[in-house]
Amino acid sequence: MTLTDTTAATRRKRSRSSSTGKAIFRFLVTVVTTFLGLLAVTFFIGRVIPIDPALAIVGDRAPAHVVERVREQLGLNLPLYQQFYFYVRDALTGNFGTSVLTTNPVMDDIRRVFPATMELATIGTIFGALFGIPLGVLAAVKRGSIADQIVRVVGLIGYSVPIFWLGLLSLVLFYAKLRWVAYPGRLDIVYEYTFTPITGFFLFDSLVQGQWDVFWDAFRHIILPGALLGYFSLAYISRMTRSFMLNELQQEYIVAARAKGLSETRIIWFHALRNAGVPLITVIALSYAGLLEGSVLTETIFSWPGLGLYITNSLQNADMNAVLGGTIIVGSVFIAINLLSDLLYRTLDPRTRSR
Amino acid sequence: MSVVEQTPKPYSRDWLLSDRPTSRQQARLGRAYVIWRRFAENRLALLGLGIIILLLLVAAFADVLAPHNPVQGDLMNARLLPPGSAGYWLGTDDQGRDILSRLIHGSRLTLMVIVLVAVIAAPIGLIVGTVSGYAGGWIDAILMRITDIFLAFPKLVLALALVAALGPGIENAILAIAVTSWPPYARIARAETLTFRNSEFISAVKLMGASPFRIVLRHVMPLCLSSLIVRVTLDMAGIILTAAGLGFLGLGAQPPLPEWGAMIASGRRFILDQWWVAAMPGFAILIVSLGFNLLGDGLRDALDPKEAGQ
Numbered sequence: 187m188t189l190t191d192t193t194a195a196t197r198r199k200r201s202r203s204s205s206t207g208k209a210i211f212r213f214l215v216t217v218v219t220t221f222l223g224l225l226a227v228t229f230f231i232g233r234v235i236p237i238d239p240a241l242a243i244v245g246d247r248a249p250a251h252v253v254e255r256v257r258e259q260l261g262l263n264l265p266l267y268q269q270f271y272f273y274v275r276d277a278l279t280g281n282f283g284t285s286v287l288t289t290n291p292v293m294d295d296i297r298r299v300f301p302a303t304m305e306l307a308t309i310g311t312i313f314g315a316l317f318g319i320p321l322g323v324l325a326a327v328k329r330g331s332i333a334d335q336i337v338r339v340v341g342l343i344g345y346s347v348p349i350f351w352l353g354l355l356s357l358v359l360f361y362a363k364l365r366w367v368a369y370p371g372r373l374d375i376v377y378e379y380t381f382t383p384i385t386g387f388f389l390f391d392s393l394v395q396g397q398w399d400v401f402w403d404a405f406r407h408i409i410l411p412g413a414l415l416g417y418f419s420l421a422y423i424s425r426m427t428r429s430f431m432l433n434e435l436q437q438e439y440i441v442a443a444r445a446k447g448l449s450e451t452r453i454i455w456f457h458a459l460r461n462a463g464v465p466l467i468t469v470i471a472l473s474y475a476g477l478l479e480g481s482v483l484t485e486t487i488f489s490w491p492g493l494g495l496y497i498t499n500s501l502q503n504a505d506m507n508a509v510l511g512g513t514i515i516v517g518s519v520f521i522a523i524n525l526l527s528d529l530l531y532r533t534l535d536p537r538t539r540s541r
Numbered sequence: 542m543s544v545v546e547q548t549p550k551p552y553s554r555d556w557l558l559s560d561r562p563t564s565r566q567q568a569r570l571g572r573a574y575v576i577w578r579r580f581a582e583n584r585l586a587l588l589g590l591g592i593i594i595l596l597l598l599v600a601a602f603a604d605v606l607a608p609h610n611p612v613q614g615d616l617m618n619a620r621l622l623p624p625g626s627a628g629y630w631l632g633t634d635d636q637g638r639d640i641l642s643r644l645i646h647g648s649r650l651t652l653m654v655i656v657l658v659a660v661i662a663a664p665i666g667l668i669v670g671t672v673s674g675y676a677g678g679w680i681d682a683i684l685m686r687i688t689d690i691f692l693a694f695p696k697l698v699l700a701l702a703l704v705a706a707l708g709p710g711i712e713n714a715i716l717a718i719a720v721t722s723w724p725p726y727a728r729i730a731r732a733e734t735l736t737f738r739n740s741e742f743i744s745a746v747k748l749m750g751a752s753p754f755r756i757v758l759r760h761v762m763p764l765c766l767s768s769l770i771v772r773v774t775l776d777m778a779g780i781i782l783t784a785a786g787l788g789f790l791g792l793g794a795q796p797p798l799p800e801w802g803a804m805i806a807s808g809r810r811f812i813l814d815q816w817w818v819a820a821m822p823g824f825a826i827l828i829v830s831l832g833f834n835l836l837g838d839g840l841r842d843a844l845d846p847k848e849a850g851q
Contacts, residue, residue: 223690227699231706346778346830348785351805351823354812362813479695483786497698498790501705513702521693
């Protein structure tokens with residue numbers, strides 16, 4: 187090894203260690219700027235687009251001095267950059283103002299409704315992954331067959347159907363006609379006062395407390411909206427699984443495994459799917475984030491007392507604090523899930539580590 | 542020894558597929574023909590194209606096709622008639638309005654939403670993406686940061702908040718959807734630009750003294766168009782669904798406009814007994830967005846054979 191080679195090697199080593207530091211720095215910058223951008227956009231929507239938020243509160247018939255006082259209380263007489271500073275400070279401490287509709291601080295409301303949305307999205311994602319992955323694998327293995335076409339069409343319909351419409355029709359069929367599932371809501375009224383939730387995840391809470399009847403009731407309520415959301419995540423997950431699997435099945439290690447005489451089942455489920463699994467985790471995380479959003483329309487149909495219903499109810503009552511607070515929370519969770527899946531991908535895929 | 546070449550008859554198959562086109566026009570037509578053949582191989586894609594053409598025709602001739610007035614009903618004799626009633630194929634709603642006529646006229650609104658969103662969002666994405674990709678450096682960094690911020694937003698929720706601030710109405714809904722849909726286009730345009738910004742033909746144009754503005758406008762943008770068109774077509778279904786969702790929540794088109802999402806919302810009250818009032822508009826939305834998805838899939842396979850089947 188010549189001198190120039192060793193210096194090049196040390197330089198490479200040094201640049202690598204500083205590149206990890208750089209990567210972390212870049213990561214932090216991404217988080218901070220994205221979050222600030224989120225706040226800037228909601229600030230713009232809440233403070234700049236309406237002609238006068240003070241008028242929106244007191245109404246346009248209020249005397250001038252009242253309007254002036256409200257403007258001062260809201261800090262609207264300050265320059266815009268100062269307003270934004272206070273806005274960011276408030277948001278960081280979790281202060282999104284008070285909801286006009288419920289008269290509670292918006293943050294308290296959100297804390298109360300958020301578990302319901304998360305429970306629904308979790309059930310949906312589990313459903314989507316449980317059915318989506320095998321369907322995607324099947325489509326990839328039997329590429330071009332009838333099964334592949336069916337999976338493709340089922341997926342495309344998932345991309346094309348309005349979720350609120352499908353929800354309405356499924357309610358008519360499974361609740362009104364067949365009586366298989368319970369009516370809209372999270373629990374029967376009987377249990378609403380006798381059951382004390384701990385975490386807000388009713389399925390989990392009732393299990394922990396050993397209340398099987400409550401668990402069964404909560405299950406009967408969540409199964410339909412959960413399956414509906416799950417269908418949408420199934421459409422996405424099966425499609426991505428198929429494409430990842432097709433990619434893996436063309437690799438040489440598959441040929442090697444076949445040459446070794448491994449069974450086809452083992453090759454598909456243990457060798458190929460395991461390698462396709464790493465990007466799949468990202469896909470599942472993204473579909474989870476998508477379901478948090480998709481729940482907005484689903485919750486209105488199923489009277490599911492979650493964040494989506496909270497936002498739409500507030501919207502219909504012109505309760506901007508609540509709408510924007512909800513938007514910021516959904517946006518933050520979105521950002522967090524995106525970053526987490528990115529990190530997870532980096533740690534799970536050895537190829538991304540050395541770079 | 543000279544090979545006598547038979548020049549194929551103009552516009553014949555051989556002429557189109559000739560690997561030695563004699564004119565620019567022949568080369569272009571030949572390329573279009575190859576793409577069309579690839580596209581037409583896919584039955585589902587043709588079905589999608591058929592649905593979209595049908596939508597265009599229905600929207601264009603809505604006045605002729607619709608048997609009844611879409612906004613004024615017959616409250617006396619025709620309230621909540623079931624599908625198949627005489628003169629009202631798909632039934633009537635609570636105000637005695639013919640649902641078929643409302644669907645036919647609603648296709649115009651759907652088309653308007655799609656076209657306006659595409660016209661607003663696609664150029665924004667194209668400009669941001671190509672400028673950012675071609676310029677590089679801090680311009681790229683800033684533009685892509687902004688794009689990422691908008692990408693981080695859940696689309697429907699941002700659109701909801703925007704419409705809440707702007708006030709309900711179909712124009713504001715269009716604006717809100719456009720604001721939420723340009724970032725992916727910027728990402729695609731940038732990625733495309735990066736693949737050829739250092740290639741020789743760009744250097745050649747630069748050498749001839751073309752300004753960056755001219756290079757981006759005349760040489761970079763046209764090359765980004767095909768992937769952008771595919772993406773926009775694939776997004777159309779999403780745009781239709783978002784618009785219908787906004788309409789369903791009462792934030793999009795206002796009554797008595799026959800917007801499909803709003804029609805579902807108005808039929809919600811009768812869903813148990815008169816299911817067709819809410820069901821019919823949903824079928825219309827499903828068919829049209831399925832059409833766009835099939836068309837977009839087919840276009841992607843035809844324009845980009847590398848990704849075909851993925």
